[in-house]
Amino acid sequence: MYGADLLQALQALAHERGSGPIECFGLGGERMREAGCDTVIDARDVAVVGLAEVVNHLPGIYRAFHRLLREVDRRRPDVAVLIDFPDWNFRLARQLHRRGIPVVYYVSPQLWAWRQGRIKLVQRYVNKMLIIFPFERGFYARHGVDAEFVGHPLTEIASPVEPREAFAARHRLDPDKPWIAILPGSRRKELMLNLPGIMGTVDRLGPGYEYLLPVASTLQVDWVRAQVETLRGVASPRTKITFVPSARTALAQARAGIVASGTATVEAAVIGTPFVMIYRVTPLTWFLGRRLVNLSNFGMVNLIAGREVVPELVQGRFTSEAVEEALLPLLSDGPRRSQMLKDLAEVRQKLSAGEGHIAAERAATMVWKVARP
Numbered sequence: 001m002y003g004a005d006l007l008q009a010l011q012a013l014a015h016e017r018g019s020g021p022i023e024c025f026g027l028g029g030e031r032m033r034e035a036g037c038d039t040v041i042d043a044r045d046v047a048v049v050g051l052a053e054v055v056n057h058l059p060g061i062y063r064a065f066h067r068l069l070r071e072v073d074r075r076r077p078d079v080a081v082l083i084d085f086p087d088w089n090f091r092l093a094r095q096l097h098r099r100g101i102p103v104v105y106y107v108s109p110q111l112w113a114w115r116q117g118r119i120k121l122v123q124r125y126v127n128k129m130l131i132i133f134p135f136e137r138g139f140y141a142r143h144g145v146d147a148e149f150v151g152h153p154l155t156e157i158a159s160p161v162e163p164r165e166a167f168a169a170r171h172r173l174d175p176d177k178p179w180i181a182i183l184p185g186s187r188r189k190e191l192m193l194n195l196p197g198i199m200g201t202v203d204r205l206g207p208g209y210e211y212l213l214p215v216a217s218t219l220q221v222d223w224v225r226a227q228v229e230t231l232r233g234v235a236s237p238r239t240k241i242t243f244v245p246s247a248r249t250a251l252a253q254a255r256a257g258i259v260a261s262g263t264a265t266v267e268a269a270v271i272g273t274p275f276v277m278i279y280r281v282t283p284l285t286w287f288l289g290r291r292l293v294n295l296s297n298f299g300m301v302n303l304i305a306g307r308e309v310v311p312e313l314v315q316g317r318f319t320s321e322a323v324e325e326a327l328l329p330l331l332s333d334g335p336r337r338s339q340m341l342k343d344l345a346e347v348r349q350k351l352s353a354g355e356g357h358i359a360a361e362r363a364a365t366m367v368w369k370v371a372r373p
């Protein structure tokens with residue numbers, strides 16, 4: 001999504017400055033293709049999370065990486081924009097640097113959270129770091145990295161405005177029931193690890209609610225539907241799960257949400273939908289990874305706030321009973337819901353770069369300066 005917005009902003013900037021259209025190739029998904037990017041590698045082919053999980057996919061990831069490098073050598077881009085995805089992108093940055101191709105990194109890896117030694121890779125291979133979280137400025141300043149806060153793109157996307165009744169009619173939902181958004185993750189392994197606990201919560205809550213499950217562009221609806229149906233032994237068949245295409249729409253329409261750790265939690269905060277954060281990885285990944293993370297909180301919303309404003313139910317704490325207990329106070333009017341709404345508004349304010357500043361446009365200007373110094 002960020003890559004597509006950036007490419008559109010670059011095209012507009014090129015037109016404004018009388019240049020020819022931007023030619024773009026690389027790694028991405030459907031939105032990047034719609035924006036005009038030739039996706040040499042589809043994001044679905046390399047979207048793997050977890051130390052243990054990556055091992056099984058290494059041969060395919062290795063082939064994809066070198067296929068992209070062959071295209072780099074053939075097309076010789078003027079600039080490379082790397083978005084998050086550090087284990088792939090730091091290796092790519094090294095290869096691009098060797099080829100004399102300038103590198104802009106958009107959406108910083110969470111170096112401040114774990115494996116801070118990787119800052120040396122940024123210092124060596126990255127020409128410009130574009131950050132979307134304000135607290136990252138101090139971290140990069142201390143390490144002498146040329147970094148600029150462009151604002152978080154999610155703060156600038158208008159929330160869906162479809163009336164509840166129209167949305168209910170279109171998706172055959174009961175408008176009189178409270179609606180709960182369930183977001184188990186955008187990658188297959190994430191969903192398979194997080195969905196059972198969520199479905200267990202659905203089973204406990206029962207058919208008195210409507211459940212909205214948005215399917216990420218990195219997943220296929222039929223596959224997600226099959227995972228849900230497999231878990232029907234846990235969740236009551238009487239409880240309906242409604243599949244919707246947009247996480248943002250689901251969160252905007254929902255009374256509250258159960259959201260896997262990641263970008264969707266920031267999206268929920270920006271929209272102002274109270275939620276419970278959940279996450280689970282394989283035991284081996286947890287055992288190895290927990291020793292590398294030097295933070296008391298995992299959730300990005302809590303890191304931005306500087307305190308725990310959203311319940312974090314991670315790994316052993318992520319049980320259906322715990323999710324239900326944390327979610328119920330957010331579904332009804334009361335002090336817990338009111339306080340979270342105030343806290344989420346504070347987070348939203350911190351993420352904004354100011355009135356009229358569009359993150360993609362600011363990022364495009366920086367990319368242009370690196371490509372055309």
